[in-house]
Amino acid sequence: MTSIGIIVGSTRPGRVGRQVAEWVAEHGRKRDGIDVELVDIEDYGLPVFDEPRSPLLGDYAHAHTRAWSSKIAEFDGYVFVTPEYNRSIPSALKNAIDYLYGEWNNKAAGFVSYGSSVSGARAVEHLRLIAASLQLAGVRTQVSLSLGTDFEAFTTLTPGERQDAALQQLFTEVVAWAEALAPLRRR
Template identity: 75%
Template structure:
């Protein structure tokens, strides 16, 4: 069965991201075309990138990198859940991505973002650029959530019903692209 990781891309204290990631996980869990697993960056306690060699080499010196590598490698595709911080992604997410290279290759990715002004759209645009450098195929549909309209008092996640269709479409695209890329991962 295809395994999709729902990567929670913030480690900030008081973060609202877990609510969003759990919504994605619950929605995805009702599907029968893939297995979905929540991957919380906070569980990996990655320091600032500290490997002496480029991730292109895939030769990791540190146990934390090897654990992160093993987790990402066992997944076939991803849904990144990210806030928008200062018109981009959180540093913890960028750092976690930068630890690896080959583990991201020939897999698909979708995005669920949230923010105040443009509902996380700029974070997704930055992730799309990063993904291209990693040979990570991104799907067209994305879910953008507003801290103003989809969260009560900016803290309690209450998504508008219209996001359900977008989330289902994005998940369908991620699964389709992940399956289509499978022969490249097996080569």
């Protein structure tokens, strides 16, 4: 069974990211051979990075980091759900990613974004660069949701069939890459 973490990348009050992540998780749960779990970074209460040593060492001083590390290490791959803030990802997501290193290595990553002008595409481009530096293999297909057309009144997710099909393809790629990278994770 391939385990995929659906990471909610925003902690903002009134966010729509949680409902987007639930939509993603719902699609994942319909697939055979994978187990998906919603991981909301808000639940971990991570302060601005406060570890005294580099994440490269994997030697964490704080309980919040150890809890975050333990959760992220459980998965074979991830789908990051992120809004676009000022042409990039939210600082809370970047902070959560930066807490760890080895836990991300040799796993697959898919990206679902949402936003107004370009549906969060610029955030995903930044996230792809971050993922590559963590040895996360980003898949080609991404889902980009427009606040204007994929949401009712900018707040209620109402994606069309085109988005459902793209999400299914994203899961196909994430699972294939996660399985292909499995031998590297076993070392």
